[in-house]
Structure formats: C-alpha cells, structure tokens
Amino acid sequence: MRLKCPADFRIIRLPCTGKIDVIHMLRAFERGADGVYVVGCMEGDCHFNTGNFRARKRVEQTARLLDAVGVGGERVQMYNLSSGEGPLFAKYANEMDQRIRELGPSPIREAIRKRKLAA
C-alpha cells in the first residue's frame, strides 16, 4: 500500500498511547512544534484496557493548557484507528497537516525565532 502522507511530521512510537503524558506534548510545543497528534487504537480495543482513554484525557488537558497560554488547543488532537487502517492513518496525517497549515506557525516557534534573532 503506497499512501501519500505529509513529509514534515515526525512519528514517535509509544508502546501504548497510555504512555503519553501531558508534559511530553507540552515539551514538543515548548521546543517549537506547530502541532501534535496522538494516534491510538480504537476505543474499547486497548490491549491495556484504558490506555487510549487515558491518552484522550491527557490530550484534552493539554489542549486546555495550550488555550490558557494562547498557543491554541486546536493544535493537539487525538485520533483512533485500528492497526490495519493504513488509509485512515494517512487521512488523519493529511487532516492534521492541513489544519496546522491553516493555523500557521505556533506562536512559540515565532517567539523562539525572535529570541534567536535578538541574541
């Protein structure tokens, strides 16, 4: 299956989405990431029962925090799919890519750039 995916996102593998914590997503933003999305198994299909539910809660919490500091909660998103759904994986990647392009660069990325220029 050869599917078209955007070229400028990086995949970070996790043993289960339940491993992801709010701080992991925040650190990505602190370093200038424009968006982060988490792809977990279908709800109800988690091998550890609640891993993907925990991930969703943490993604939601991250969104609230990003909203609170004006970075924008819509820059994080949780997706669910089963391991056999390659086309859906590509679709979500394109959807997120599209959304981030519409939002533009993260204000943190801009701030980091400005600081570097000033230095």
Place this chain on the structure above:
Amino acid sequence: MIIADKKPIQEIIDQVSNYERILVLGCNECVTVCEAGGKKEVEILASVLRMHFLKEGQERKIDERTLERQCDHEYLEEIRDVIDQYDAVLSLACGVGVQFTAEKYLTTPVLPGVNTCFLGANEQRGMWTERCQACGECVLGKTAGICPISRCAKRVMNGPCGGSTNGKCEINSEVDCAWQLIIDRLKALGRMEDYEIVAPIKDWSTERAGGPRKVVREDVQV
C-alpha cells in the same frame, strides 16, 4: 491525606508576573497523590509558564524542583544553596508547605500554587472526598467509624437533624446524611444499642475554635 486542587493558570500567571526568576517547587507527599502538586504537575506548570512568558517576549527563568516534603526542615534545607537564585518560589505544596517554606526563607516571596481543600480519601480516580476535620478528639469509636463532624453539615452529635431525607442531607440531595450512614453501619455491626447512648457536649477547644493548635510529644523530643 491532605487534598489540594489546582489553581486556574491565569491566577498563577498573575501571581508570578512581577518576578523574573521563579522556582516552581513541588512536594512528594499528599499533593503528589492527589495529582495537584507533585513532580508531574511541577513540570507541566513550569512548561506552561515558560511558554506564556516566551510568547509575551519576556525573558524569565523558571526552574523546577520537587522536595520529599515541604513541611519538614530537613527537606526544605535542600534548597538553601539555590534559594538566592530566585525572586519567588511558587509552591505546589499544601498550605502547610507554603508557610513552612516562607518561614524558612524569610526574604523570598513564597506563593501558593494550589488550593488546599481538606483531609480526605481518594474515593475513586479523580475524586476525593472529605473524611476528617482534625477536631483533636476523635469520636469515631462511638459513631461506627463515620465522622459526624466532617461529614454532617451541622456537625450534630446525637442522631440526624430533621432535614435528613431518604438517606440524604438537606444541604444537597447528592450528599449522604452522615447520621444515616452511622445508623446503617451500627445496624451492620449489630450495635444499634450504642445509638441510644447520648453523646456528651463536645469539647470544641481541641478543634480549630480553640485557636492555633500544637502537639508536643516529649517522649520523642531529643
């Protein structure tokens, strides 16, 4: 344990906005367990604050540290050699920790990063409920292990008030009537005759009403 809850981010930003070098200081005990002020919450809050000030184009130094406890001299001493590097400490410990840190480091402002709520239990993930108001003279032995002081809105000591309805308290239909719980448990224990024993007037001087309290234990003092 002591239950605390998070403060709104905006309130925290407002509190620290006048300081350039801030130490976000967590505590490894109660506030870690109730997910309000442990290492994880310190990391998250520090990250959010750094992003906020970065975005505003302001240079700030925001560091993270979590102590074993903030209510003990020996652990608080661990920051003595770095405290002068900060203009303020944002403590995520309970009110006790905030105050003990402030007492120790007289010239550094120490700000509360959480709201300290009550003494309670972890009833289920993400839900904590009050169980004790530290009245200083525990009556649980007479009340079937259910506290009428912390769990009854009126703190009545001899059976329910007239507002007890279908097992619920009159202040809120979602709050159990403490005395209903006591009676149910006395029945379960086969000790309903205890219910007939009239409780004497409670001495509230050991409670907060008697002013700030102190426990002195000469047997362990050295």
